[in-house]
Amino acid sequence: MAAIVVLFCTLIFSSLSFFGNALSSNYYDKTCPNAEEAITNAVKNAINNDQTVPAALLRMHFHDCFIRGCDASVLLKSVGKNTAEKDGPPNISLHAFYVIDNAKKAVEDLCPGVVSCADILALAARDAVALSGGPTWDVPKGRLDGRVSKATETRSLPAPTFNISQLQQSFSQRGLSMKDLVALSGGHTLGFSHCSSFQSRIHNFNATFDVDPTMHPAFAASLKSICPLHNKAKNAGATMDPSTAIFDNTYFKLLLQGRSLFSSDQSLLTTTKTKALVSKFASSQEAFADAFVKSMIKMSSLNGGQEVRLDCKVVN
Ligand code: HEM
Ligand SMILES: *[C@@H]1O[C@H](CO)[C@@H](O)[C@H](O)[C@H]1NC(C)=O
Numbered sequence: 001m002a003a004i005v006v007l008f009c010t011l012i013f014s015s016l017s018f019f020g021n022a023l024s025s026n027y028y029d030k031t032c033p034n035a036e037e038a039i040t041n042a043v044k045n046a047i048n049n050d051q052t053v054p055a056a057l058l059r060m061h062f063h064d065c066f067i068r069g070c071d072a073s074v075l076l077k078s079v080g081k082n083t084a085e086k087d088g089p090p091n092i093s094l095h096a097f098y099v100i101d102n103a104k105k106a107v108e109d110l111c112p113g114v115v116s117c118a119d120i121l122a123l124a125a126r127d128a129v130a131l132s133g134g135p136t137w138d139v140p141k142g143r144l145d146g147r148v149s150k151a152t153e154t155r156s157l158p159a160p161t162f163n164i165s166q167l168q169q170s171f172s173q174r175g176l177s178m179k180d181l182v183a184l185s186g187g188h189t190l191g192f193s194h195c196s197s198f199q200s201r202i203h204n205f206n207a208t209f210d211v212d213p214t215m216h217p218a219f220a221a222s223l224k225s226i227c228p229l230h231n232k233a234k235n236a237g238a239t240m241d242p243s244t245a246i247f248d249n250t251y252f253k254l255l256l257q258g259r260s261l262f263s264s265d266q267s268l269l270t271t272t273k274t275k276a277l278v279s280k281f282a283s284s285q286e287a288f289a290d291a292f293v294k295s296m297i298k299m300s301s302l303n304g305g306q307e308v309r310l311d312c313k314v315v316n
């Protein structure tokens with residue numbers, strides 16, 4: 001019996017290692033004990049000069065993990081004929097790459113060739129949340145950096161037009177549940193969206209309605225004034241949670257009022273199960289924080305790299 005259990009566990013663990021290295025909290029304790037502090041300082045310095053940095057780092061980590069696992073493929077630059085992820089379609093919203101480069105420089109000065117870019121990004125995303133007033137957590141480490149980044153693969157990211165079944169599929173392909181989907185969508189408490197990401201909800205929505213009828217009318221009207229039909233202002237858009245720059249559960253409160261920007265946000269209200277989670281997170285900051293942390297650790301444990309990159313922008 002015991003032998004069967006052992007065999008079974010071995011099978012489970014060997015299939016998990018398909019996702020890459022086993023991660024651990026104390027991974028750099030001997031090889032680079034001050035890495036986390038150096039990364040936190042780089043993130044802090046950047047935020048002091050630019051309030052948009054936390055949202056940028058959180059989204060960058062999410063994109064990284066959703067394409068080839070969290071392997072820093074999002075940081076690679078285009079080389080020769082290969083167009084990298086960062087130059088692919090949703091590139092308009094990715095920014096603040098310099099923060100990771102600064103953190104990497106600081107860490108390389110301490111312990112050259114030891115700390116992966118994928119770990120630096122996972123830690124920087126955690127710091128971004130914590131420094132914005134959100135929860136903090138211990139990040140399991142030991143990710144390796146990948147050697148491939150293709151712009152065409154950004155097509156596999158979930159789109160803001162997705163309905164609940166499309167979102168469920170996108171998340172379950174990465175081993176993430178409906179609860180992870182709802183909790184992680186709370187990341188939209190930070191940051192900014194360009195008009196193009198919600199334009200189809202506020203103009204010519206469908207044959208019956210010009211504006212998505214699930215949107216609060218005054219909210220839709222304010223978005224229409226920022227984002228007219230023939231919008232020429234490339235950088236126009238809206239803050240996703242305009243009430244605060246703090247990482248909190250306001251996103252879920254706004255969602256219940258019809259004040260979310262994307263169809264993908266709104267679609268969280270279209271199944272009983274996900275709607276119940278939205279209500280729970282809207283009424284309890286603590287329930288949201290707990291769930292968000294668990295889901296971040298789960299998402300950020302997807303891995304698939306091969307090396308510790310020396311420069312986060314190029315493979316070794
Ligand atoms: C559920 C599927 C998701 C969809 C469809 C989605 C879609 C989007 C879109 C369209 C934008 C705006 C891009 C722009 O116009 O500039 C955005 C921004 C953002 N997303 Fe998501 N997202 C999803 C999940 C997540 C997750 C899991 C996180 C992190 C936990 C996240 C964090 C962010 C942040 C922080 C921003 C703001 C970025 C900035 O201000 O620079 N999103 N998202
Ligand atoms: C972003 O991607 C588009 C293709 O969707 C491309 O035309 C554009 O040059 C890219 N922009 C940057 C800054 O890489």
Ligand SMILES: *[C@@H]1O[C@H](CO)[C@@H](O)[C@H](O)[C@H]1NC(C)=O
Nearest residue numbers: 161162163164165166167270
């Ligand atoms: C979601 O969209 C897909 C593709 O358009 C469609 O096949 C599916 O029926 C939709 N699901 C729901 C629940 O609306």
Ligand SMILES: *[C@@H]1O[C@H](CO)[C@@H](O)[C@H](O)[C@H]1NC(C)=O
Nearest residue numbers: 205206207208209212213214
């Ligand atoms: C337009 O959208 C609304 C709300 O989603 C829906 O009830 C209605 O059936 C749609 N109408 C058409 C013609 O697609």
